[in-house]
Amino acid sequence: MxxxxxxxxxxxxxxxxxxxxxxxxxxxxxxxxxxxxxxxxxxxxxxxxxxxxxxxxxxxxxxxxxxxxxxxxxxxxxxxxxxxxxxxxxxxxxxxxxxxxxxxxxxxxxxxxxxxxxxxxxxxxxxxxxxxxxxxxxxxxxxxxxxxxLTISLHGIHRGGLKAGEYCAIIGAGPIGLAAAMVAQAYGAHAILLDLVQERLDFAKSLGVEYTINSGKEDANARVHEITGGEGAQQVMECSGANPAIRSTLDLVSHAGRITFTGWPKKETSLPTDTITRKEIDLRGARTxxxxxxxxxxxxxxxxxxxxxxxxxxxxxxxxxxxxxxxxxxxxxxxxxxxxxx
Missing domain, CATH: 3.90.180.10 (Medium-chain alcohol dehydrogenases, catalytic domain)
Structure with missing residues (x-):
């Protein structure tokens, strides 16, 4: 053989x-x-x-x-x-x-x-x-x-039902997050990409990503609300799997907004369900x-x-x-x- x-x-x-x-x-x-x-x-x-x-x-x-x-x-x-x-x-x-x-x-x-x-x-x-x-x-x-x-990025965007004109905050500027930002903009939406590593954000800017936020150096929540005219992002896509990032999605998302979880955290994250209820947020897993x-x-x-x-x-x-x-x-x-x- x-x-x-x-x-x-x-x-x-x-x-x-x-x-x-x-x-x-x-x-x-x-x-x-x-x-x-x-x-x-x-x-x-x-x-x-x-x-x-x-x-x-x-x-x-x-x-x-x-x-x-x-x-x-x-x-x-x-x-x-x-x-x-x-x-x-x-x-x-x-x-x-x-x-x-x-x-x-x-x-x-x-x-x-x-x-x-x-x-x-x-x-x-x-x-x-x-x-x-x-x-x-x-x-x-x-x-x-x-x-x-790219199918992973697409699936996360699809699970959140992103529409043209909406703001999509994406956490994690690795390959999946970067591709998701490009998809969001191809759909006519506004991509806001968050990461802790400035070099990755600089790279994202070179790809034409509209907004980038260094969440280690800036108040990400305040910046997202500034970009979105005070509303927050209609869709937040979490691609890092980091527990603090997962928790932050509830702050970044608009009232009646959607969150998709693509990243795989190593341990569970404590989430304030009162915020989920008050904002009436849709939380959606996004696997493969x-x-x-x-x-x-x-x-x-x-x-x-x-x-x-x-x-x-x-x-x-x-x-x-x-x-x-x-x-x-x-x-x-x-x-x-x-x-x-x-």
């Missing part, structure tokens, strides 16, 4: 490029030659051993784009051999209550690639044929691999994504959201172990890294 190269965490702090058997598609699966794969913040959490959902040993990788080598003819998206696709990495059961109402990302038995099951940071990968989305003509492999993080890939690819293709601006660098598969070690040590030096197999 032939072997391929893949990136595996044997256990926390142990990353290497290893040989694994060439995968063979099960019924209903496609075989994909992976051309690009993104390194995600959750991969760094898995490397550190701080992502409690990850089991080891584990081949990582869930931000995947590639060429279809084989596929069942009756797949729902009409994808054929030779098509360029992205992988929807959130495997759902299809019959629990969330799945029955189209909220497949909330499946009672959700399995995420590279977390609960083997990921696709490898030369070849097998995946359910119905969970592939065709890439628009002319899109680069690197752009395609950045569609998955569900059906957002076509829109993400369209936004990237039209440059309404230019994900390439978030790209720090590309690396080859054999360079991934040293790159992950360096990202863990120097997270401030990286925004988005994509592995290319060309």
């Amino acid at each position: 032939s072997e391929i190269n893949a990136i595996r965490f044997a256990e926390p702090w142990q990353v290497s490029c290893v040989k694994i058997p060439m995968p063979e598609p099960k019924p209903g699966e496609a075989l994909i030659k992976i051309m690009a794969a993104g390194i995600c913040g959750s991969d760094i959490g898995a490397f550190r051993g701080t992502n409690g959902l990850v089991s080891y040993p584990r081949v990582i990788g869930h931000e995947l784009a590639g060429v279809v080598v084989s596929i069942p003819e009756n797949n729902k998206n009409g994808i054929k051999v030779g098509d360029r696709v992205v992988v929807d990495p959130y495997l759902y059961c299809g019959h629990c209550y969330p799945c029955s109402i189209g909220r497949t990302n909330c499946c009672d038995d959700l399995h995420v690639l590279g977390v609960h099951v083997e990921g696709g940071m490898a030369e070849y990968f097998c995946h359910p044929a119905d969970m592939l989305v065709k890439i628009p003509d002319g899109m680069s492999w690197v752009q395609a691999a950045m569609a998955e993080p 994504s569900a059906g957002e890939f076509p829109e993400a690819l369209e936004l990237i293709a039209t440059k309404k959201v230019d994900m390439l601006k978030l790209l720090t660098k590309t690396v080859k598969l054999e360079e991934v172990p040293e790159t992950i070690i360096d990202i863990e040590k120097n997270p401030g030096s990286y925004m988005k890294v994509v592995v290319t197999m060309e």
Whole structure:
């Protein structure tokens, strides 16, 4: 049996490029030659051993784009051999209550690639044929691999029902928060991006983000209310997972506003329910994504959201172990890294 190269965490702090058997598609699966794969913040959490959902040993990788080598003819998206696709990495059961109402990302038995099951940071990968989305003509492999993080940002914006003309305060200027700010502005809304790191806010300004606030140096609540004419933001999207930031969302949001929680906190946050009642705030979780890939690819293709601006660098598969070690040590030096197999 032939072997391929893949990136595996044997256990926390142990990353290497290893040989694994060439995968063979099960019924209903496609075989994909992976051309690009993104390194995600959750991969760094898995490397550190701080992502409690990850089991080891584990081949990582869930931000995947590639060429279809084989596929069942009756797949729902009409994808054929030779098509360029992205992988929807959130495997759902299809019959629990969330799945029955189209909220497949909330499946009672959700399995995420590279977390609960083997990921696709490898030369070849097998995946359910119905969970592939065709890439628009002319899109680069690197752009395609950045569609998955954009779906996370889109899902948070969608969960908050953001409309043109509204103010959206986004906490956390990492890749998800930055992309969310670009999405908000593509929707005709006003983005207000908050972070503690001035360099990230300066970067956000270079991307054209309308308002930035250094919440470590400014009174963020006062500044948001100043920007919004005293009302507060109609939507607040929390992308950092920091407990103080989660608490602050209730101050930043307008009366009758919406809060979406995208960040994953390590411990629970105490929230004043009297404020929730007084302002009649909608609190909404926002986990992964569900059906957002076509829109993400369209936004990237039209440059309404230019994900390439978030790209720090590309690396080859054999360079991934040293790159992950360096990202863990120097997270401030990286925004988005994509592995290319060309």
